Amino acid sequence: MSAEKTAEIHQKIEALAAQGVDVVRVAYPDLIGSDRGRDILLHHLPSAIGHGLAFCRAIYHTAAKGEHSDIPGGLDTGMPDIAVRPDMATLVRLPWEPGVAWCIGDARDPKTGLPAPESPRDLLRQVTGRLRQTGLTAVVGPELEYVLLDPDPDSPTGWRRYADAPGNVYTVGRKGDPDGHLLRTLRHLHDLGIGVSGGNREFDGGQFEINLDHSEALDAADRAFSFKAAVKELARTEGRLATFMAKPLNDGGGSGFHLHLSVVDDERNVFDDPDQPHGLSAAARHAVAGLVDHAPALAALFNPTINSYKRFGPDTTAPWLIDWGLDNRAAMVRIPPERGANARLEIRLGDATANPYLAIAGLVAAIHLGISDAAEPPAPMSGYGYDPAAAPRLPTHLGEALEALEADDRLTDVLGTSFIEAFVTFKRDELARFHSYVTDWEFREYAQLL
Numbered sequence: 054m055s056a057e058k059t060a061e062i063h064q065k066i067e068a069l070a071a072q073g074v075d076v077v078r079v080a081y082p083d084l085i086g087s088d089r090g091r092d093i094l095l096h097h098l099p100s101a102i103g104h105g106l107a108f109c110r111a112i113y114h115t116a117a118k119g120e121h122s123d124i125p126g127g128l129d130t131g132m133p134d135i136a137v138r139p140d141m142a143t144l145v146r147l148p149w150e151p152g153v154a155w156c157i158g159d160a161r162d163p164k165t166g167l168p169a170p171e172s173p174r175d176l177l178r179q180v181t182g183r184l185r186q187t188g189l190t191a192v193v194g195p196e197l198e199y200v201l202l203d204p205d206p207d208s209p210t211g212w213r214r215y216a217d218a219p220g221n222v223y224t225v226g227r228k229g230d231p232d233g234h235l236l237r238t239l240r241h242l243h244d245l246g247i248g249v250s251g252g253n254r255e256f257d258g259g260q261f262e263i264n265l266d267h268s269e270a271l272d273a274a275d276r277a278f279s280f281k282a283a284v285k286e287l288a289r290t291e292g293r294l295a296t297f298m299a300k301p302l303n304d305g306g307g308s309g310f311h312l313h314l315s316v317v318d319d320e321r322n323v324f325d326d327p328d329q330p331h332g333l334s335a336a337a338r339h340a341v342a343g344l345v346d347h348a349p350a351l352a353a354l355f356n357p358t359i360n361s362y363k364r365f366g367p368d369t370t371a372p373w374l375i376d377w378g379l380d381n382r383a384a385m386v387r388i389p390p391e392r393g394a395n396a397r398l399e400i401r402l403g404d405a406t407a408n409p410y411l412a413i414a415g416l417v418a419a420i421h422l423g424i425s426d427a428a429e430p431p432a433p434m435s436g437y438g439y440d441p442a443a444a445p446r447l448p449t450h451l452g453e454a455l456e457a458l459e460a461d462d463r464l465t466d467v468l469g470t471s472f473i474e475a476f477v478t479f480k481r482d483e484l485a486r487f488h489s490y491v492t493d494w495e496f497r498e499y500a501q502l503l
Contacts, residue, residue, distance in 0.1 A: 343423020383438020
Protein backbone atom coordinates (compact mmCIF):
# COMPACT_ATOMS: atom_id res chain seq x y z
CA MET A 54 0.00 0.00 0.00
CA SER A 55 1.40 3.40 -0.98
CA ALA A 56 2.34 5.97 1.65
CA GLU A 57 -0.30 8.31 0.20
CA LYS A 58 -3.01 5.65 0.48
CA THR A 59 -1.92 4.77 4.03
CA ALA A 60 -2.11 8.42 5.05
CA GLU A 61 -5.60 8.73 3.52
CA ILE A 62 -6.82 5.68 5.45
CA HIS A 63 -5.43 6.99 8.73
CA GLN A 64 -7.17 10.33 8.12
CA LYS A 65 -10.47 8.49 7.70
CA ILE A 66 -9.84 6.49 10.86
CA GLU A 67 -9.15 9.69 12.81
CA ALA A 68 -12.36 11.24 11.42
CA LEU A 69 -14.39 8.18 12.42
CA ALA A 70 -12.85 8.13 15.89
CA ALA A 71 -13.74 11.82 16.28
CA GLN A 72 -17.38 10.87 15.57
CA GLY A 73 -17.27 8.22 18.28
CA VAL A 74 -16.95 5.27 15.90
CA ASP A 75 -14.90 2.36 17.22
CA VAL A 76 -16.31 -0.54 15.14
CA VAL A 77 -16.59 -1.04 11.37
CA ARG A 78 -19.13 -3.55 10.09
CA VAL A 79 -17.79 -5.03 6.83
CA ALA A 80 -20.59 -6.73 4.86
CA TYR A 81 -20.69 -8.42 1.48
CA PRO A 82 -23.52 -10.08 -0.53
CA ASP A 83 -23.85 -13.85 -0.84
CA LEU A 84 -25.61 -15.59 -3.74
CA ILE A 85 -29.10 -14.89 -2.38
CA GLY A 86 -28.24 -11.24 -1.68
CA SER A 87 -28.14 -11.60 2.09
CA ASP A 88 -25.45 -9.68 3.96
CA ARG A 89 -22.60 -11.69 5.44
CA GLY A 90 -19.83 -9.93 7.33
CA ARG A 91 -17.75 -9.20 10.36
CA ASP A 92 -17.50 -6.42 12.93
CA ILE A 93 -13.92 -5.24 13.31
CA LEU A 94 -12.45 -2.75 15.75
CA LEU A 95 -11.49 0.52 14.14
CA HIS A 96 -7.77 0.09 14.73
CA HIS A 97 -7.87 -3.14 12.66
CA LEU A 98 -9.19 -1.37 9.55
CA PRO A 99 -5.77 -0.81 7.86
CA SER A 100 -4.99 -4.52 8.16
CA ALA A 101 -8.42 -5.46 6.76
CA ILE A 102 -7.84 -3.17 3.79
CA GLY A 103 -4.35 -4.48 3.19
CA HIS A 104 -4.80 -8.20 3.74
CA GLY A 105 -8.56 -8.72 3.76
CA LEU A 106 -10.81 -10.52 6.23
CA ALA A 107 -10.75 -14.29 5.86
CA PHE A 108 -14.06 -16.07 5.23
CA CYS A 109 -14.78 -19.56 3.97
CA ARG A 110 -15.58 -19.47 0.24
CA ALA A 111 -18.30 -22.06 0.88
CA ILE A 112 -20.42 -19.25 2.36
CA TYR A 113 -21.49 -18.66 -1.25
CA HIS A 114 -22.75 -22.25 -1.32
CA THR A 115 -24.64 -21.95 1.99
CA ALA A 116 -28.45 -21.69 1.95
CA ALA A 117 -30.67 -19.63 4.23
CA LYS A 118 -30.86 -22.41 6.87
CA GLY A 119 -27.21 -23.43 6.63
CA GLU A 120 -27.31 -26.29 4.13
CA HIS A 121 -24.32 -26.55 1.77
CA SER A 122 -24.46 -27.15 -1.97
CA ASP A 123 -21.81 -29.26 -3.67
CA ILE A 124 -20.33 -26.57 -5.92
CA PRO A 125 -16.74 -26.74 -7.25
CA GLY A 126 -14.37 -24.67 -5.14
CA GLY A 127 -16.13 -25.35 -1.84
CA LEU A 128 -16.38 -28.66 -0.01
CA ASP A 129 -14.48 -30.49 -2.77
CA THR A 130 -11.36 -28.36 -2.22
CA GLY A 131 -11.39 -28.29 1.57
CA MET A 132 -13.45 -25.09 1.93
CA PRO A 133 -10.68 -22.58 1.12
CA ASP A 134 -10.69 -18.91 2.10
CA ILE A 135 -11.78 -15.79 0.37
CA ALA A 136 -10.37 -12.43 1.49
CA VAL A 137 -12.91 -9.62 1.90
CA ARG A 138 -11.44 -6.12 1.68
CA PRO A 139 -13.46 -3.08 2.75
CA ASP A 140 -14.40 -0.71 -0.10
CA MET A 141 -13.76 2.60 1.64
CA ALA A 142 -15.93 4.46 -0.88
CA THR A 143 -18.97 2.79 0.72
CA LEU A 144 -18.04 3.58 4.34
CA VAL A 145 -20.81 5.33 6.29
CA ARG A 146 -21.72 5.68 9.97
CA LEU A 147 -24.81 3.76 11.08
CA PRO A 148 -27.25 6.37 12.41
CA TRP A 149 -29.17 3.90 14.60
CA GLU A 150 -26.22 2.09 16.16
CA PRO A 151 -23.85 4.36 18.11
CA GLY A 152 -20.17 3.77 17.50
CA VAL A 153 -20.62 1.60 14.38
CA ALA A 154 -19.86 2.33 10.72
CA TRP A 155 -20.97 0.17 7.75
CA CYS A 156 -18.86 -0.73 4.76
CA ILE A 157 -19.36 -3.05 1.76
CA GLY A 158 -16.50 -5.44 1.11
CA ASP A 159 -15.05 -6.98 -2.06
CA ALA A 160 -14.33 -10.71 -2.04
CA ARG A 161 -11.00 -11.80 -3.53
CA ASP A 162 -9.09 -15.04 -4.00
CA PRO A 163 -6.20 -14.60 -1.54
CA LYS A 164 -3.80 -16.53 -3.82
CA THR A 165 -4.44 -14.65 -7.06
CA GLY A 166 -6.00 -11.37 -5.93
CA LEU A 167 -8.76 -11.94 -8.50
CA PRO A 168 -12.45 -11.61 -7.64
CA ALA A 169 -14.02 -14.62 -5.92
CA PRO A 170 -15.80 -16.63 -8.65
CA GLU A 171 -19.23 -16.36 -6.99
CA SER A 172 -19.00 -12.67 -6.02
CA PRO A 173 -22.27 -10.99 -7.16
CA ARG A 174 -20.74 -7.51 -6.89
CA ASP A 175 -17.93 -8.43 -9.25
CA LEU A 176 -20.32 -10.10 -11.67
CA LEU A 177 -22.14 -6.78 -11.99
CA ARG A 178 -18.83 -4.98 -12.49
CA GLN A 179 -17.98 -7.38 -15.30
CA VAL A 180 -21.33 -6.94 -17.08
CA THR A 181 -21.43 -3.14 -16.80
CA GLY A 182 -17.87 -3.09 -18.10
CA ARG A 183 -19.02 -4.80 -21.30
CA LEU A 184 -21.72 -2.19 -21.79
CA ARG A 185 -19.23 0.62 -21.17
CA GLN A 186 -17.04 -0.73 -23.96
CA THR A 187 -19.79 0.41 -26.32
CA GLY A 188 -19.72 3.92 -24.83
CA LEU A 189 -22.89 3.44 -22.77
CA THR A 190 -23.64 3.47 -19.04
CA ALA A 191 -26.69 1.95 -17.36
CA VAL A 192 -28.48 4.14 -14.80
CA VAL A 193 -30.87 2.35 -12.42
CA GLY A 194 -33.47 3.45 -9.88
CA PRO A 195 -34.60 0.63 -7.53
CA GLU A 196 -38.06 0.36 -5.96
CA LEU A 197 -38.49 -2.23 -3.21
CA GLU A 198 -41.48 -3.40 -1.21
CA TYR A 199 -41.48 -5.33 2.07
CA VAL A 200 -43.96 -6.59 4.66
CA LEU A 201 -43.60 -5.72 8.34
CA LEU A 202 -44.72 -8.34 10.86
CA ASP A 203 -45.40 -8.30 14.59
CA PRO A 204 -44.72 -11.30 16.87
CA ASP A 205 -47.77 -13.50 17.42
CA PRO A 206 -47.22 -16.72 19.40
CA ASP A 207 -50.72 -17.90 18.47
CA SER A 208 -50.01 -17.75 14.73
CA PRO A 209 -48.69 -20.90 12.97
CA THR A 210 -45.71 -18.86 11.73
CA GLY A 211 -45.21 -16.92 14.96
CA TRP A 212 -45.93 -13.64 13.14
CA ARG A 213 -48.85 -11.49 11.99
CA ARG A 214 -49.12 -8.36 9.86
CA TYR A 215 -48.31 -5.06 11.49
CA ALA A 216 -51.18 -2.54 11.23
CA ASP A 217 -53.47 -4.89 9.35
CA ALA A 218 -56.27 -2.40 8.67
CA PRO A 219 -57.87 -2.75 5.22
CA GLY A 220 -58.17 0.01 2.66
CA ASN A 221 -55.17 2.18 3.53
CA VAL A 222 -53.64 1.70 0.07
CA TYR A 223 -50.94 4.24 -0.86
CA THR A 224 -51.38 6.20 2.34
CA VAL A 225 -49.03 7.91 4.77
CA GLY A 226 -49.42 8.89 8.39
CA ARG A 227 -50.73 7.01 11.38
CA LYS A 228 -53.91 5.54 9.86
CA GLY A 229 -51.89 2.91 8.02
CA ASP A 230 -48.81 3.10 10.25
CA PRO A 231 -49.93 3.73 13.84
CA ASP A 232 -46.47 3.31 15.34
CA GLY A 233 -44.69 5.60 12.86
CA HIS A 234 -42.44 2.86 11.46
CA LEU A 235 -42.13 4.40 8.00
CA LEU A 236 -41.04 7.86 9.13
CA ARG A 237 -38.44 6.45 11.52
CA THR A 238 -37.11 4.21 8.79
CA LEU A 239 -37.02 6.97 6.16
CA ARG A 240 -35.09 9.28 8.46
CA HIS A 241 -32.53 6.61 9.36
CA LEU A 242 -32.09 5.63 5.72
CA HIS A 243 -31.66 9.27 4.75
CA ASP A 244 -28.95 9.66 7.38
CA LEU A 245 -27.34 6.48 6.04
CA GLY A 246 -26.84 8.31 2.75
CA ILE A 247 -28.19 5.69 0.36
CA GLY A 248 -30.32 8.05 -1.73
CA VAL A 249 -33.81 7.49 -0.35
CA SER A 250 -36.44 9.70 -1.98
CA GLY A 251 -39.68 8.70 -0.23
CA GLY A 252 -42.07 5.95 0.76
CA ASN A 253 -45.63 4.98 1.57
CA ARG A 254 -47.81 2.20 2.90
CA GLU A 255 -48.43 -0.16 -0.01
CA PHE A 256 -51.40 -2.30 -1.02
CA ASP A 257 -51.53 -4.75 1.88
CA GLY A 258 -51.59 -4.18 5.61
CA GLY A 259 -48.05 -3.98 6.94
CA GLN A 260 -46.60 -3.55 3.43
CA PHE A 261 -44.38 -0.58 2.62
CA GLU A 262 -42.54 0.70 -0.43
CA ILE A 263 -39.49 2.93 -0.25
CA ASN A 264 -37.96 4.39 -3.40
CA LEU A 265 -34.29 5.02 -4.08
CA ASP A 266 -32.69 7.58 -6.38
CA HIS A 267 -31.29 6.71 -9.80
CA SER A 268 -27.54 6.17 -10.18
CA GLU A 269 -24.97 4.12 -12.09
CA ALA A 270 -25.81 0.40 -11.95
CA LEU A 271 -23.21 -0.78 -9.42
CA ASP A 272 -23.95 2.09 -7.05
CA ALA A 273 -27.69 1.38 -7.39
CA ALA A 274 -27.11 -2.27 -6.49
CA ASP A 275 -24.93 -1.28 -3.52
CA ARG A 276 -27.66 1.01 -2.26
CA ALA A 277 -30.40 -1.61 -2.73
CA PHE A 278 -28.24 -4.16 -0.87
CA SER A 279 -27.62 -1.71 1.97
CA PHE A 280 -31.30 -0.76 1.99
CA LYS A 281 -32.51 -4.34 2.48
CA ALA A 282 -29.97 -5.01 5.24
CA ALA A 283 -30.86 -1.73 6.97
CA VAL A 284 -34.64 -2.22 6.83
CA LYS A 285 -34.36 -5.69 8.34
CA GLU A 286 -32.03 -4.43 11.07
CA LEU A 287 -34.26 -1.45 11.88
CA ALA A 288 -37.29 -3.76 12.13
CA ARG A 289 -35.36 -5.90 14.62
CA THR A 290 -34.77 -2.85 16.80
CA GLU A 291 -38.57 -2.48 16.91
CA GLY A 292 -39.02 -6.14 17.88
CA ARG A 293 -40.49 -6.84 14.43
CA LEU A 294 -39.64 -8.79 11.29
CA ALA A 295 -39.32 -7.07 7.91
CA THR A 296 -39.51 -9.67 5.17
CA PHE A 297 -38.76 -9.22 1.48
CA MET A 298 -40.39 -12.58 0.62
CA ALA A 299 -42.18 -12.46 -2.71
CA LYS A 300 -45.49 -13.57 -1.14
CA PRO A 301 -45.18 -14.07 2.61
CA LEU A 302 -48.86 -14.70 3.40
CA ASN A 303 -51.60 -16.64 1.66
CA ASP A 304 -54.22 -13.93 2.10
CA GLY A 305 -52.10 -11.07 0.75
CA GLY A 306 -50.30 -9.85 -2.31
CA GLY A 307 -46.65 -9.92 -3.22
CA SER A 308 -43.69 -7.61 -2.81
CA GLY A 309 -41.98 -6.39 -5.95
CA PHE A 310 -38.52 -5.18 -6.89
CA HIS A 311 -39.03 -2.79 -9.80
CA LEU A 312 -36.05 -1.32 -11.60
CA HIS A 313 -36.18 1.91 -13.57
CA LEU A 314 -33.50 1.84 -16.26
CA SER A 315 -32.06 4.46 -18.57
CA VAL A 316 -28.88 4.38 -20.63
CA VAL A 317 -26.62 7.38 -21.14
CA ASP A 318 -23.57 8.20 -23.20
CA ASP A 319 -21.22 11.06 -22.43
CA GLU A 320 -23.85 13.68 -23.24
CA ARG A 321 -27.44 12.46 -22.99
CA ASN A 322 -30.08 9.85 -22.28
CA VAL A 323 -29.93 7.67 -25.40
CA PHE A 324 -33.47 6.30 -24.89
CA ASP A 325 -35.04 9.63 -25.82
CA ASP A 326 -35.84 10.56 -29.43
CA PRO A 327 -38.85 12.83 -30.02
CA ASP A 328 -38.75 12.08 -33.77
CA GLN A 329 -39.33 8.35 -33.29
CA PRO A 330 -42.62 6.57 -32.48
CA HIS A 331 -43.63 7.00 -28.83
CA GLY A 332 -40.63 9.34 -28.38
CA LEU A 333 -38.36 6.33 -27.93
CA SER A 334 -35.04 5.97 -29.71
CA ALA A 335 -33.84 2.93 -31.62
CA ALA A 336 -31.61 2.10 -28.62
CA ALA A 337 -34.68 2.04 -26.35
CA ARG A 338 -36.52 -0.30 -28.72
CA HIS A 339 -33.48 -2.56 -28.96
CA ALA A 340 -33.18 -2.62 -25.15
CA VAL A 341 -36.84 -3.60 -24.81
CA ALA A 342 -36.30 -6.35 -27.39
CA GLY A 343 -33.35 -7.70 -25.41
CA LEU A 344 -35.47 -7.89 -22.27
CA VAL A 345 -38.34 -9.61 -24.10
CA ASP A 346 -36.02 -12.08 -25.85
CA HIS A 347 -34.24 -13.11 -22.64
CA ALA A 348 -37.17 -12.81 -20.20
CA PRO A 349 -37.53 -16.55 -19.43
CA ALA A 350 -33.87 -16.75 -18.37
CA LEU A 351 -34.05 -13.46 -16.48
CA ALA A 352 -36.89 -14.87 -14.37
CA ALA A 353 -34.38 -17.11 -12.57
CA LEU A 354 -32.46 -14.01 -11.40
CA PHE A 355 -35.43 -11.70 -10.83
CA ASN A 356 -37.64 -14.38 -9.21
CA PRO A 357 -35.08 -16.64 -7.54
CA THR A 358 -37.10 -18.56 -4.95
CA ILE A 359 -39.79 -21.23 -4.90
CA ASN A 360 -42.06 -18.69 -3.25
CA SER A 361 -41.45 -16.16 -6.06
CA TYR A 362 -43.86 -17.85 -8.45
CA LYS A 363 -46.75 -17.66 -5.99
CA ARG A 364 -46.73 -13.90 -6.53
CA PHE A 365 -47.77 -14.25 -10.18
CA GLY A 366 -51.27 -14.63 -11.58
CA PRO A 367 -54.10 -12.73 -13.26
CA ASP A 368 -55.07 -9.43 -11.64
CA THR A 369 -52.13 -9.46 -9.23
CA THR A 370 -50.40 -6.43 -10.84
CA ALA A 371 -47.37 -8.72 -11.02
CA PRO A 372 -46.51 -9.41 -14.67
CA TRP A 373 -46.64 -13.06 -15.72
CA LEU A 374 -46.60 -12.55 -19.48
CA ILE A 375 -43.62 -11.51 -21.62
CA ASP A 376 -44.67 -8.15 -22.99
CA TRP A 377 -44.10 -4.40 -22.84
CA GLY A 378 -46.44 -1.43 -22.81
CA LEU A 379 -46.70 2.33 -22.68
CA ASP A 380 -47.53 3.45 -19.13
CA ASN A 381 -49.30 0.14 -18.47
CA ARG A 382 -48.59 -1.45 -15.10
CA ALA A 383 -49.74 -4.85 -16.27
CA ALA A 384 -46.73 -5.09 -18.60
CA MET A 385 -43.47 -6.82 -17.77
CA VAL A 386 -41.65 -3.77 -19.16
CA ARG A 387 -43.52 -0.52 -18.64
CA ILE A 388 -42.51 2.71 -20.38
CA PRO A 389 -43.32 5.60 -17.99
CA PRO A 390 -44.71 8.73 -19.71
CA GLU A 391 -41.67 10.99 -19.11
CA ARG A 392 -39.31 11.64 -22.01
CA GLY A 393 -36.19 13.76 -22.49
CA ALA A 394 -33.63 13.25 -19.73
CA ASN A 395 -36.18 11.12 -17.81
CA ALA A 396 -36.92 8.60 -20.59
CA ARG A 397 -36.61 5.15 -19.10
CA LEU A 398 -37.89 1.58 -18.88
CA GLU A 399 -39.51 0.18 -15.75
CA ILE A 400 -38.78 -3.54 -15.44
CA ARG A 401 -41.55 -4.95 -13.26
CA LEU A 402 -40.54 -8.61 -13.46
CA GLY A 403 -38.62 -8.83 -10.19
CA ASP A 404 -39.78 -9.61 -6.69
CA ALA A 405 -38.13 -8.35 -3.53
CA THR A 406 -36.21 -11.59 -2.88
CA ALA A 407 -33.98 -10.91 -5.90
CA ASN A 408 -30.29 -10.32 -5.22
CA PRO A 409 -29.88 -6.69 -6.43
CA TYR A 410 -26.48 -7.41 -7.98
CA LEU A 411 -27.69 -10.44 -9.94
CA ALA A 412 -30.96 -8.86 -11.06
CA ILE A 413 -29.23 -5.71 -12.32
CA ALA A 414 -26.45 -7.77 -13.93
CA GLY A 415 -29.06 -9.81 -15.81
CA LEU A 416 -30.89 -6.63 -16.80
CA VAL A 417 -27.75 -4.97 -18.14
CA ALA A 418 -26.69 -8.15 -19.96
CA ALA A 419 -30.07 -8.42 -21.71
CA ILE A 420 -30.20 -4.81 -22.87
CA HIS A 421 -26.56 -5.02 -24.00
CA LEU A 422 -27.46 -7.99 -26.20
CA GLY A 423 -30.57 -6.26 -27.53
CA ILE A 424 -28.69 -3.07 -28.40
CA SER A 425 -25.75 -4.98 -29.92
CA ASP A 426 -28.12 -7.04 -32.10
CA ALA A 427 -30.26 -4.02 -33.06
CA ALA A 428 -33.18 -6.29 -32.15
CA GLU A 429 -36.76 -5.09 -32.59
CA PRO A 430 -39.50 -5.83 -30.04
CA PRO A 431 -43.06 -6.92 -30.78
CA ALA A 432 -45.78 -4.27 -30.79
CA PRO A 433 -46.55 -2.83 -27.35
CA MET A 434 -49.48 -4.34 -25.51
CA SER A 435 -52.43 -2.18 -24.52
CA GLY A 436 -55.42 -2.43 -22.23
CA TYR A 437 -55.90 -5.53 -20.09
CA GLY A 438 -52.50 -7.10 -19.60
CA TYR A 439 -53.37 -10.62 -18.48
CA ASP A 440 -54.51 -12.34 -21.67
CA PRO A 441 -52.33 -15.43 -22.19
CA ALA A 442 -53.39 -15.51 -25.83
CA ALA A 443 -51.72 -12.14 -26.37
CA ALA A 444 -48.17 -12.92 -25.24
CA PRO A 445 -45.97 -15.84 -24.11
CA ARG A 446 -45.98 -16.75 -20.45
CA LEU A 447 -43.04 -16.36 -18.12
CA PRO A 448 -41.82 -19.49 -16.32
CA THR A 449 -44.38 -20.72 -13.82
CA HIS A 450 -41.98 -22.22 -11.27
CA LEU A 451 -38.33 -21.98 -10.27
CA GLY A 452 -37.28 -25.20 -11.99
CA GLU A 453 -38.62 -23.96 -15.33
CA ALA A 454 -36.81 -20.64 -14.89
CA LEU A 455 -33.51 -22.38 -14.11
CA GLU A 456 -33.89 -24.49 -17.25
CA ALA A 457 -34.49 -21.34 -19.28
CA LEU A 458 -31.41 -19.70 -17.79
CA GLU A 459 -29.22 -22.69 -18.63
CA ALA A 460 -30.61 -22.82 -22.17
CA ASP A 461 -29.97 -19.13 -22.90
CA ASP A 462 -26.40 -19.49 -24.17
CA ARG A 463 -25.98 -15.85 -25.13
CA LEU A 464 -27.08 -14.47 -21.79
CA THR A 465 -25.02 -16.97 -19.82
CA ASP A 466 -22.01 -16.12 -21.98
CA VAL A 467 -22.26 -12.47 -20.87
CA LEU A 468 -22.87 -13.43 -17.24
CA GLY A 469 -20.22 -16.14 -17.20
CA THR A 470 -20.82 -19.87 -17.59
CA SER A 471 -19.07 -20.87 -14.36
CA PHE A 472 -21.07 -18.37 -12.32
CA ILE A 473 -24.35 -19.58 -13.83
CA GLU A 474 -23.42 -23.22 -13.16
CA ALA A 475 -22.80 -22.39 -9.49
CA PHE A 476 -26.04 -20.41 -9.21
CA VAL A 477 -28.15 -23.11 -10.89
CA THR A 478 -26.62 -25.87 -8.74
CA PHE A 479 -27.30 -23.83 -5.59
CA LYS A 480 -30.91 -23.23 -6.57
CA ARG A 481 -31.57 -26.82 -7.64
CA ASP A 482 -30.46 -27.95 -4.21
CA GLU A 483 -33.08 -25.59 -2.78
CA LEU A 484 -35.71 -27.19 -5.02
CA ALA A 485 -34.68 -30.68 -3.95
CA ARG A 486 -35.01 -29.79 -0.26
CA PHE A 487 -38.44 -28.33 -0.87
CA HIS A 488 -39.73 -31.33 -2.82
CA SER A 489 -38.66 -33.70 -0.03
CA TYR A 490 -40.35 -31.63 2.71
CA VAL A 491 -43.86 -32.50 3.93
CA THR A 492 -45.80 -29.24 4.15
CA ASP A 493 -48.65 -28.28 6.46
CA TRP A 494 -50.88 -28.03 3.39
CA GLU A 495 -50.26 -31.67 2.49
CA PHE A 496 -51.15 -32.85 5.98
CA ARG A 497 -54.37 -30.79 6.05
CA GLU A 498 -55.32 -31.92 2.56
CA TYR A 499 -54.68 -35.65 2.85
CA ALA A 500 -54.34 -36.92 6.43
CA GLN A 501 -58.05 -37.20 7.35
CA LEU A 502 -59.43 -38.81 4.19
CA LEU A 503 -56.55 -40.80 2.77
